[in-house]
Amino acid sequence: MDISRKLGILVFCAVPAIIGGGIVYAIFGTYPSVFIFEILLLFVALGIISK
Numbered sequence: 539m540d541i542s543r544k545l546g547i548l549v550f551c552a553v554p555a556i557i558g559g560g561i562v563y564a565i566f567g568t569y570p571s572v573f574i575f576e577i578l579l580l581f582v583a584l585g586i587i588s589k
Contacts, residue, residue: 544587551583 555576562575 539587539589547586548583551579551586555579 558575558579559572563569563572566572
């Protein structure tokens with residue numbers, strides 16, 4: 539996988555991080571739940587990139 543494709547995947551994962559973080563905060567109302575969501579999303583993005 540070339541570098542431009544990896545950067546595209548990171549940008550593609552940034553949108554759910556921003557939107558999803560707001561949704562998770564609206565549902566749970568705490569920042570620790572948002573941090574957990576962001577960390578899980580980061581692991582998924584790194585897992586995709588590492589292939």
